[in-house]
Amino acid sequence: MKSKAKEKSMDSNRFHVLSFDQIERIHQVIESRIPITPKSHDLFDEGPLSWPSAAHRSPVSCHGIYDNYPTVHVKVRDMIKSLKDALREQQILVKEVRINGSAAGFIIDVDSMQNYSDIDLIFSVDLSDSNTYAKIKSTVLETMSELLATNAASGHASYSHGEEIILDSKPLCKRTNFCSVNLSTEPFVMKQYVRKMVRVNKPSVSESDSWSLISLGYQTPNGGKTVELKFVHKMRRPFEFTVDSFQIVTDTLFQFYEQERTLSKNLYPAVVAESVSGSFSEALYHLKHRIIATHNPEEIRGGGLLKYCKLLVEGYQPTQESDILSLERYMCSRFFIDFPTVTLQYSKLVAYLSDHFSNNDDVKVCYLKVLYSHSTTLILINHTLNSPWHPSLAPR
Structure with missing residues (x-):
């Protein structure tokens, strides 16, 4: 505060x-x-x-x-x-x-x-x-x-x-x-x-x-x-x-x-x-x-998680002063509050890829790897291992 x-x-x-x-x-x-x-x-x-x-x-x-x-x-x-x-x-x-x-x-x-x-x-x-x-x-x-x-x-x-x-x-x-x-x-x-x-x-x-x-x-x-x-x-x-x-x-x-x-x-x-x-x-x-920083991260809406990963892909890095784990947990939590079903999560992610990465498949793959591999965002993919949309989005 x-x-x-x-x-x-x-x-x-x-x-x-x-x-x-x-x-x-x-x-x-x-x-x-x-x-x-x-x-x-x-x-x-x-x-x-x-x-x-x-x-x-x-x-x-x-x-x-x-x-x-x-x-x-x-x-x-x-x-x-x-x-x-x-x-x-x-x-x-x-x-x-x-x-x-x-x-x-x-x-x-x-x-x-x-x-x-x-x-x-x-x-x-x-x-x-x-x-x-x-x-x-x-x-x-x-x-x-x-x-x-x-x-x-x-x-x-x-x-x-x-x-x-x-x-x-x-x-x-x-x-x-x-x-x-x-x-x-x-x-x-x-x-x-x-x-x-x-x-x-x-x-x-x-x-x-x-x-x-x-x-x-x-x-x-x-x-x-x-x-x-x-x-x-x-x-x-x-x-x-x-x-x-x-x-x-x-x-x-x-x-x-x-x-x-x-x-x-x-x-x-x-x-x-x-x-x-x-x-x-x-x-x-x-x-x-190219520093990632914010104020009052608990107020960030669900799309903030996707924006955060996009900044990481673009070479931005979190500031050393910030509590990264708390920031990521806030964003992950809010993502699942705003998009509670697999269908909504899938639609949001596909729309985000379309809106921000156009037809660049290489960047999309890089983005999905960041989203998948990041410590607290593992839940985003792992909790849907058996869902119908996981095979099409999980990076290979």
Whole structure:
């Protein structure tokens, strides 16, 4: 338990104003086009991990019998602005928009060459009215559907077949389901790009949790990224480890864009970043030196165990100051609380492998070996030796 004096010191050190080098990086992220890839179709094996055989590497017309939806490349800047404008039209005020996750780490650590695997955007909204959840969901799906259709029709689309990418530089015609203006907001079309939707509403005096998530796109070997859109009123635990605790407020940068100014070393906006774990300098040190550390590990949800093993695979090591065994026991215990059945455990693990390691089987095997061999996680596999999913997941 941290003392009140230490908590106050950490709180005062939790913010950081971005340097010009970091501003250049956030500008790079916001101006980049994110490849949003649809779910695999009947042309392929079922599931996001499957990819077509060499027999299907030739260019395919958008009028193909398989209704092959393209990967659509959308600017992060356009995404944020379109969603804010659409929500405002529905009288839903977005107080601020933050970049979170691996993209935030990429921006903060300018010395690192490691790229980011997804885009996490946090929209701060008021969810005190339960009807707001449904309004946000319908508004976001409609807005993103229109944005995808517009970008695809403008030529910002590609078709992935095997190891090849076929770029379509011509406007897609209106005969296809995807590009038709009349069908651009059809639920079936948007369903191909929605990976998952989550709603959490746990009002409590001490531990209020009120937020929703819409996740778009699938990671692919050809660069497809996931886009996590979080709409947050209150979040009890906004981070798992210090290295993923960074959040960057984008609003002043967008105000700068609206004034049509050009970024330079002598002229750039004050953009604030925050480490929601407490100390920004501590979290940055952990990020640069690849250290695993956290606060109040008993609060980490069940997915924290899988994230912990992922950090180990990526070369991170627990800090010497932490009680590793206690940390691992907390995470294992919480994993089985949140995913009590073999079916749920299997689904969670398969989804995690798909979301974070794309089609890289070697890394998946390495990850499973870490999960299997680690002292307190042995129970994760060993207690299911006779279960139907064990042979397919146990490392060989």
